[in-house]
Amino acid sequence: xxxxxKARNYFxxxxxxxxxxxxxxxxxxxxxxDTAKKISAGLGGGVGRMREVCGAVTASAMVLGSVCAPIxxxxxxxxxxxxxxxxxxxxxxxxxxxxxxxxxxxxLGIKMEKTAKPDERTAQYYxxxxxxKFVEDAxxxxxEMLGG
Numbered sequence: 001x002x003x004x005x006k007a008r009n010y011f012x013x014x015x016x017x018x019x020x021x022x023x024x025x026x027x028x029x030x031x032x033x034d035t036a037k038k039i040s041a042g043l044g045g046g047v048g049r050m051r052e053v054c055g056a057v058t059a060s061a062m063v064l065g066s067v068c069a070p071i072x073x074x075x076x077x078x079x080x081x082x083x084x085x086x087x088x089x090x091x092x093x094x095x096x097x098x099x100x101x102x103x104x105x106x107x108l109g110i111k112m113e114k115t116a117k118p119d120e121r122t123a124q125y126y127x128x129x130x131x132x133k134f135v136e137d138a139x140x141x142x143x144e145m146l147g148g
Contacts, residue, residue: 007139011132014121016044018055020135022062025142029066046102050112056131056138057093057100061086063142085145092141097134105134 001009003024010020018040026036040062042048044055064085070078090100099105106129119125126132 002139003143004136004139007135008132011135012126016041016055016118017131017135018043018059021056021059021138021142024139025063025066025146028063028146031066045113045118049116049118051103051106051108051110052101054100054102054105054134056134057090060089060093060138060142064089064145067146089138089141089145092145093138096137105130 006024007020010023011017015023015037019037022040023033023036026033031039040055040059043058043062046052046054047058065082068078068085069082070076072078093100097105102108103110119129
């Protein structure tokens, strides 16, 4: 199963955008599925459903950091390489979508949701919300960048 298919399945199982993308790649950096779900849980809905940077995008930055980030604080070359990859990812995402900001992607016109309570995942939710497409595209871009 491809990471895109994995990410899609996670999202359709009810996991948030961030969890869906991050978990699809967790095995690449030796993280078990439950730990990956926990680490990425708070980033869904644009970080805690505040509608800031899309959870699929933040998870992608985490994936890229997990495969190529510095482990020494003074390693500026690795930091630079990681930032370059995150920026490349963002540019590729922006080729497909008008923004990396959740509220802008969803055309909500708000600063923050009034409630932290997630929307119920119904057939109508999946029909109206483009989030699945963001999840799939993020996973596909990462797959292209990292190689199959």
